[in-house]
Amino acid sequence: MDRKVMKKVFFSNKMTVLCTGLLLAVMAASLLAPLSPYDPDAVNVAEKLQGMSSKHIFGTDSLGRDTFTRALYGGRVSLLVGFAAMCVAVFIGTFIGTVSGYKGGKVDSICMRVVDVFLSVPSLLFIIVVYAFMPRNMVTLVLMLASFSWTKVARVVRAQTLTLKERDFVTAAKALGVGQSTVIWRHIIPNLMPQIIVASSLSIANAILDESALSFLGYGIQLPMASWGSMLQSAQQYILYNPICAVIPGSLILITVLCFNVMGDMLQQILDPKLVK
Amino acid sequence: MSHFIGKRLVQMAVVFVFVSMFAFSIIYFSPGDPLYLYTSPSVSVYKMTDEQLEDMRESLGLTGNAAQRYLNWAGKMLHGDWGLSVSNHQPVKKQIMDKLPNTIGLMGAALLLSVILAIPLGLLAGSYKNKWVDNIISGISYLGISLPAFWFGIMLIIVFSLKLGWFPSSGMRTIGVNSAADVVRHGVLPVIVLSVNNTAVFVRYIRSNTIEQREEEYVMTAISKGVPKIQVMYRHVLKNCLLPIITMVGMNFGTLITGSFIVESVFGWPGLGTLCMDAINSRDYTMIMGITMLACIVLLIGNFLADILYGFADPRIKRGEERENG
Numbered sequence: 001m002d003r004k005v006m007k008k009v010f011f012s013n014k015m016t017v018l019c020t021g022l023l024l025a026v027m028a029a030s031l032l033a034p035l036s037p038y039d040p041d042a043v044n045v046a047e048k049l050q051g052m053s054s055k056h057i058f059g060t061d062s063l064g065r066d067t068f069t070r071a072l073y074g075g076r077v078s079l080l081v082g083f084a085a086m087c088v089a090v091f092i093g094t095f096i097g098t099v100s101g102y103k104g105g106k107v108d109s110i111c112m113r114v115v116d117v118f119l120s121v122p123s124l125l126f127i128i129v130v131y132a133f134m135p136r137n138m139v140t141l142v143l144m145l146a147s148f149s150w151t152k153v154a155r156v157v158r159a160q161t162l163t164l165k166e167r168d169f170v171t172a173a174k175a176l177g178v179g180q181s182t183v184i185w186r187h188i189i190p191n192l193m194p195q196i197i198v199a200s201s202l203s204i205a206n207a208i209l210d211e212s213a214l215s216f217l218g219y220g221i222q223l224p225m226a227s228w229g230s231m232l233q234s235a236q237q238y239i240l241y242n243p244i245c246a247v248i249p250g251s252l253i254l255i256t257v258l259c260f261n262v263m264g265d266m267l268q269q270i271l272d273p274k275l276v277k
Numbered sequence: 278m279s280h281f282i283g284k285r286l287v288q289m290a291v292v293f294v295f296v297s298m299f300a301f302s303i304i305y306f307s308p309g310d311p312l313y314l315y316t317s318p319s320v321s322v323y324k325m326t327d328e329q330l331e332d333m334r335e336s337l338g339l340t341g342n343a344a345q346r347y348l349n350w351a352g353k354m355l356h357g358d359w360g361l362s363v364s365n366h367q368p369v370k371k372q373i374m375d376k377l378p379n380t381i382g383l384m385g386a387a388l389l390l391s392v393i394l395a396i397p398l399g400l401l402a403g404s405y406k407n408k409w410v411d412n413i414i415s416g417i418s419y420l421g422i423s424l425p426a427f428w429f430g431i432m433l434i435i436v437f438s439l440k441l442g443w444f445p446s447s448g449m450r451t452i453g454v455n456s457a458a459d460v461v462r463h464g465v466l467p468v469i470v471l472s473v474n475n476t477a478v479f480v481r482y483i484r485s486n487t488i489e490q491r492e493e494e495y496v497m498t499a500i501s502k503g504v505p506k507i508q509v510m511y512r513h514v515l516k517n518c519l520l521p522i523i524t525m526v527g528m529n530f531g532t533l534i535t536g537s538f539i540v541e542s543v544f545g546w547p548g549l550g551t552l553c554m555d556a557i558n559s560r561d562y563t564m565i566m567g568i569t570m571l572a573c574i575v576l577l578i579g580n581f582l583a584d585i586l587y588g589f590a591d592p593r594i595k596r597g598e599e600r601e602n603g
Contacts, residue, residue, distance in 0.1 A: 104535050116288075118296045120580065122572045124535035125553070129565055130303050132557045209425055213539055217554070232428055237544075244434045250428035258423035 016266040019259035026256055038066035059243075067231075071248050074226040078213035078253070081142055081220075082208035082229065087205070088146035090200050093153025094192070100154070101161030102142050112158075115151045123148035124210060132218045144205050150205055153199045160195050164188050192273035203265035205257045211254050228253045281508040282585060290580050296573050297354075300566060301347050313546025351594045354570065363558075369567040372552065377571075380548035384537050387465065387471035388526065394476050396522070400510050406488055414480060421477025426536055430470040430543035437466060447545035471536050474528055482525050486518040494518075520586055527583025530576050 060066055100111035127144045134140050164170060165188065173183050189196075214227030216218035222230075228249040235245035353360065360368040384443050402414040438446035490496060491514065499509045539549030549568055556564035 050427070063379070070414055113295075116292050117299065120292050120570075120573060120577050121296055122531050122534045125538060125569060125572055126300075128557060129291070129300075129569060132560070133303065156544075205423065209423075212425050213427060216425075217539065217542060229425075232431065234423075238429060239431060239439070240436055242319060243439075246428070246431050246435070248433070250425060253428065254423055255427050257425070258323075258419060261423050 001154070010212070013264055013266055014271070016270075019263045019266075022255060023259045023263075026075060026252065027079060030072050030079060033069065033072035033076060036066070036069040036072060038069040038273065067245055067248055070226050070231060071252060072226070075227045075229050075252060075256075076251060077221055077225060077227040078085045078136075078208055078211060078229070079256070081145070081211045082204045084138075084205040085145035085149065085207035085211070086200050088142060089203050090148040090196060092146065092179060093150040093199070094157050094189065094226055096150070096153060097157025098161050098192070101158040101185055102165055102188065103120060113132075115154055118148060121148075124213060127210070128217065128219050131214070136219075136222050138221070141211065141214070144204070145210055149203055149206055149210075153196070156180055156193055156195050156199055157232075160192055161188055170221040174235055194267075198264050198271065200267045201260050202266060204263065205260035208253065209257050246273045278434050285581060285584055289577055290552070293573070293577055296577075297351060298347065299572060300442040300569050301350060302343075305343055305346065306360060312381070315471060333582075359567045362425070362561050362564050364559045371562050372564070373549065373571060374568055378551050379539070379546065380537055380550065383464065383467055383471060383540070383546060383548060384533050386468045387537075388475065388533065389481055390468060390472040391475040392522070392526070394472070395479035395483055396515065398476075399480045399518075400515060402480065402488055403484040403487025403509060404491065404506075413491075415484070418477040418480040418484075420481075421473050424473055426470050426474060427539050427543050429473060430466065430514055433466050433470065434543075448547070460574070463546075467540050467546055470543070471540045474532060474536060478529060478532075479522065479525060483518055483522060486521055488575075492516045492519050520589065524583045524587045526577045527581075527586065530579030534572050 096111050097117075100108045127148065130141065131144055134144075170183060170187055173187055178186075210231070211220055212228065214228030216233045217226045218233060220229055221227040230248040232246055235242075235249070239246050322561060350360075354551030359368070359373070361367065362369050362372060379594050398414050398418075402418075404410045435447045437443045444520040446466075487510075496509060496513060499513055500506070504512075537548065538553060539547065541548045542554055545551070549571075553565065553568045555561075556568065561587065
């Protein structure tokens with residue numbers, strides 16, 4: 001499908017446009033967070049647990065920090081972690097998936113058994129267990145999230161590589177004496193783009209959800225840094241006094257994850273119409 | 278079929294061995310001394326001699342190199358000896374078994390609720406593809422898969438416990454009250470939260486299956502013979518969706534397990550999740566290993582049953598390669 005047609009289909013679908021718009025808005029707001037007059041981490045006990053007002057539009061938390069400002073800064077962390085985890089997962093997944101599918105035989109069965117092992121553990125539980133014994137910083141968090149989500153990408157990529165490698169242009173390239181890695185890089189991967197883009201969108205959604213759950217349980221982003229999940233953790237104790245603290249970050253997670261999920265599915269329909277039932 | 282089951286069993290055993298080594302190495306390579314509570318002069322309230330500490334290491338299986346320790350641990354696990362908890366010196370297995378029914382009850386109720394809700398909703402959405410009924414159901418199921426379960430739990434607590442006072446916000450029993458009705462009242466909110474994600478996944482799955490089945494000739498035949506539509510749906514379409522649904526349930530066991538851990542910590546439900554979080558916080562590694570292994574076994578059995586049922590559902594599929602596209 002050429003680019004022009006793709007663009008036309010994309011913009012004719014109201015849901016994708018709406019979701020892209022919402023996502024861009026959330027991202028822009030997070031990037032513009034420093035424009036807020038408040039410091040996201042500054043404690044101001046005199047103004048703690050305030051409700052909505054013109055001064056603090058979404059009120060303040062238990063330490064008097066402006067919820068709106070903190071949610072914007074939290075968005076930076078949540079989106080960054082989600083995006084980074086997706087990149088790592090897609091990179092590993094594409095690599096293993098293409099090599100496994102293209103090489104076949106022993107390499108393939110070893111890779112697929114490794115995938116099986118990763119799919120046979122309750123991932124979030126393992127992440128918590130590992131994370132409890134590791135230095136808690138953003139890099140570890142991203143690697144942890146990615147190490148359990150690359151398997152989905154690898155499976156999709158492998159299945160597609162299996163059909164691609166039988167195609168005539170690959171046979172032609174091989175007949176011309178093109179090396180294996182060049183075939184994978186120049187001929188297989190470009191044709192996998194639809195699957196990879198869809199997997200990336202769904203992978204970000206999952207990473208953001210998992211990060212928020214981990215931070216909520218106290219094993220993700222560490223205080224005083226905020227992510228949407230860790231804001232919910234601190235809000236939980238005070239929901240009786242100021243429920244708005246819990247409503248805002250949760251709604252942001254829901255909107256972001258929903259948009260990525262919807263976008264993933266819509267892109268799949270656009271890029272891969274065969275699969276639509 | 279028996280050949281297929283045997284092959285799957287062997288595969289499962291291999292995977293399980295790797296998973297156990299994986300779990301073991303995490304704890305083995307983790308920094309810090311599991312006996313930190315007893316050895317550190319700044320934290321310890323116990324005055325223990327080096328000899329006593331050595332004995333303790335021995336009894337907890339903390340001596341020898343990695344391979345010895347792994348074999349030692351694995352052998353004991355297989356014989357049903359899951360060791361003593363590092364933090365309270367009670368047998369790990371007994372503590373786990375005490376809490377297990379609470380978690381299983383929660384998971385079972387949630388699974389049941391998901392299936393009961395998802396079947397009619399999925400059939401309805403599938404048979405009115407792209408009509409307003411379908412749009413509403415599909416929209417809600419999108420919300421369901423994107424909803425952070427713990428946040429949904431907090432929202433339900435705010436509305437139904439704090440504002441309306443219909444259900445208790447945490448725990449499993451009211452102190453001094455010992456009735457099943459009380460447990461059910463405590464369980465309503467956690468079960469709803471735990472079932473949301475799975476319900477949404479099942480609805481989407483049943484919907485696409487229904488759409489597929491409706492185009493089959495036997496459905497056309499039944500309709501043209503004048504069988505009422507609802508009867509066609511339940512007698513014919515559902516029957517053909519049922520085995521894939523069971524497969525789906527088996528494959529979603531992982532979500533259910535980790536989901537129950539999160540839900541338990543939101544609602545203070547005294548199950549495995551709460552036990553595990555406490556164990557992690559106190560670095561009670563024998564307990565962590567016990568719970569992790571149990572969770573893996575449950576997940577593996579779930580996947581195994583799913584595979585077997587899949588084989589029964591569609592014998593045309595080449596054995597051993599049936600899930601490679603999933």
